[in-house]
Amino acid sequence: MPEDAAKPVLLSPRPELPDDTLIELLDMAPRIQQALKTEGLKTVGEVRETSDDVLLSFQNLGVGSVASLRETLGLPSCDGVRPVTGLKVKK
Numbered sequence: 862m863p864e865d866a867a868k869p870v871l872l873s874p875r876p877e878l879p880d881d882t883l884i885e886l887l888d889m890a891p892r893i894q895q896a897l898k899t900e901g902l903k904t905v906g907e908v909r910e911t912s913d914d915v916l917l918s919f920q921n922l923g924v925g926s927v928a929s930l931r932e933t934l935g936l937p938s939c940d941g942v943r944p945v946t947g948l949k950v951k952k
Contacts, residue, residue, distance in 0.1 A: 876935020880906025893930070896921045905934055 873888055882905040884897050896919045902908050908916075908930060916927045 875933060878905050878934065880904060880909065882906075884908065889929075889933070890926075892921050893926050896926070908934060 878887075884894055884903060884905065887894070887905075897908060900919050902911065913927055913931075916922055916930065917924070
């Protein structure tokens with residue numbers, strides 16, 4: 862069996878991806894993927910709905926990482942659309 866056969870085909874992050882696309886299938890920095898996974902975000906839609914303030918509160922996600930996510934995933938707004946529950950965000 863060739864070595865490449867065991868590797869999944871990763872998708873390029875882009876605005877056209879459906880909301881139910883799993884983050885683990887995206888070809889993006891492992892540090893960003895791990896930060897999202899650690900915080901329980903599993904799909905592109907969940908990331909799109911999360912506000913900048915919440916994303917910036919994640920360990921290992923800074924302004925550059927959030928800007929990259931906004932650009933490559935076509936995130937609709939800086940404020941997100943899903944209400945934040947159980948998280949305290951510094952303003």
